Amino acid sequence: MASKFIIYQLLLRVFGNTNTNCVSDGSYILNGSGKFCDINESVFNYLKTLNISHIWYTGVIEHATKSDFSEFGIVKDNPNIVKGEAGSPYAIKDYYDVNPYLADNPNNRREEFDSLIERTHNAGFKVIIDFVPNHLARVYNSDSAPSDTEDFGIHDKLGSFSPDNNFYYIPGTKYINGDYIEKPAKASGNDCFSSTPSVNDWYETVKLNYGVDYMNGCTKHFIPIPDTWTKMYNILRFWCQKGVDGFRCDMAEMVPVEFWEWSLSKIKSEFPDVIFIAEVYNPNLYSSYINTGKFDLLYDKVGLYDTLKFVSQGNISSSCITGCWQSLGDLQPNMLNFLENHDEQRVASDFNLSDPFKSIPELVVSLMLNKSPFMIYFGQEVGEKGMLSEGFSGVDGRTSIFDYCSAPSVVRLLKNNLSKEERELLDVYRELLDFAIKTPAIYQGDTFDLQYANYNNPYFNSDKCFVFARKDAQTNETYVITVDFSQSYKEAKINLPDHFFRYWEIPYGEYNPFSQVPVTFNKFGVSIFRIF
Numbered sequence: 029m030a031s032k033f034i035i036y037q038l039l040l041r042v043f044g045n046t047n048t049n050c051v052s053d054g055s056y057i058l059n060g061s062g063k064f065c066d067i068n069e070s071v072f073n074y075l076k077t078l079n080i081s082h083i084w085y086t087g088v089i090e091h092a093t094k095s096d097f098s099e100f101g102i103v104k105d106n107p108n109i110v111k112g113e114a115g116s117p118y119a120i121k122d123y124y125d126v127n128p129y130l131a132d133n134p135n136n137r138r139e140e141f142d143s144l145i146e147r148t149h150n151a152g153f154k155v156i157i158d159f160v161p162n163h164l165a166r167v168y169n170s171d172s173a174p175s176d177t178e179d180f181g182i183h184d185k186l187g188s189f190s191p192d193n194n195f196y197y198i199p200g201t202k203y204i205n206g207d208y209i210e211k212p213a214k215a216s217g218n219d220c221f222s223s224t225p226s227v228n229d230w231y232e233t234v235k236l237n238y239g240v241d242y243m244n245g246c247t248k249h250f251i252p253i254p255d256t257w258t259k260m261y262n263i264l265r266f267w268c269q270k271g272v273d274g275f276r277c278d279m280a281e282m283v284p285v286e287f288w289e290w291s292l293s294k295i296k297s298e299f300p301d302v303i304f305i306a307e308v309y310n311p312n313l314y315s316s317y318i319n320t321g322k323f324d325l326l327y328d329k330v331g332l333y334d335t336l337k338f339v340s341q342g343n344i345s346s347s348c349i350t351g352c353w354q355s356l357g358d359l360q361p362n363m364l365n366f367l368e369n370h371d372e373q374r375v376a377s378d379f380n381l382s383d384p385f386k387s388i389p390e391l392v393v394s395l396m397l398n399k400s401p402f403m404i405y406f407g408q409e410v411g412e413k414g415m416l417s418e419g420f421s422g423v424d425g426r427t428s429i430f431d432y433c434s435a436p437s438v439v440r441l442l443k444n445n446l447s448k449e450e451r452e453l454l455d456v457y458r459e460l461l462d463f464a465i466k467t468p469a470i471y472q473g474d475t476f477d478l479q480y481a482n483y484n485n486p487y488f489n490s491d492k493c494f495v496f497a498r499k500d501a502q503t504n505e506t507y508v509i510t511v512d513f514s515q516s517y518k519e520a521k522i523n524l525p526d527h528f529f530r531y532w533e534i535p536y537g538e539y540n541p542f543s544q545v546p547v548t549f550n551k552f553g554v555s556i557f558r559i560f
Contacts, residue, residue, distance in 0.1 A: 041117075075153070115430065288306075304324050304325070395460060
């Protein structure tokens, strides 16, 4: 990407739910849900203070749920193949519809989402939603597809692999879960080709067939274009026509890159400004999904996210950050940096750092090391801990995506009742985000890793601290950023090597390679100063 921007991931079901008396495994009637209408002018004004440009509305597309909306003409789901009371946002039941529990009037749910898109655009934000291409709900039932659109599996041959099928079948078997019987059994979404998926498998979903024969050496059958390709392309185009500006593509690496090359090329020729973010965890696939698959951004989960988490927890040296960014090479601008998302443990949870202020050095590096876009998960900026037992997910340090629940700190935020500590953390986030998005050296500048020059520096702990510089080529402004992940040092001294001055053509002055530069950390372990 050309320069940094900031995405706010907002789980609609939870974000607007201000019920402070939610119970574990509570129903929709009992616990309630956030709504499309909760995203109002007040929320938009708040997000502007964080310099947000894109809002990822998570959990929009209709998925399987234990809630009964049959009075609105929606087929009731079998509870045995639904995780949690609310259900997983990634077990899609109708790609052309939105969740009825998000609407004030479920009969008008599509119009209410259209209104949300319009409000979001009018407020100056871009809209991102999930696209779930690898799997769908165990029972798919679209009541909103265009009249010329057929449901998945209508013409499938219920035998062994066929590239014309939408699903994978396990001949001669049954999948039985309570009173739910599926014959023959279909492969589950996590490539589980078994009629008896375990509780740890994605048993609530079925794998979509893109023409790859997994049972015979993963041979590819892409000519003629498989039916699933056409169906999924039409779904993407449908939402683009609705005004959606981007898609976070769930488990994109489990879908062949050839599909992405074919479909995204077509979409971008018609909607050139739409962005695509891929959930890809295998670094060996990064280049392929960017250069061939045409994705704009990839999750930097197994790279910078994992590295910073392990450094913050004291498990590895901060110098490991150098190897992390070096391994990406020219792909670095195409990575999406973050400290939290719906799959990861909250930084403030007892499973991670316990104290959100301990993550400030991690935040600074993730936000400022490069010009990659940055993402915030709702409530992160006020220290949401994710330590409730909401139901299916249990106490796991995450805000549940399976249950009807609320997030305590977000409730306080929406009610303007933040604690002193929460307000302080929010102020820190605002200050850092404002600096990052308004300082050319940070949002579009180059990076110089200064860690190597300080490995043997007796006044700098290279296992606990990290130092780098950013420079804007147009203004020549240059900043040096130093963090102490242990938050135990008040001061340090850093070496600025001669190569740094020569490479960036920085004139000698107060700062030069012949003397060590004193650094004073703030109480969060951060030092940022301009040298040119």
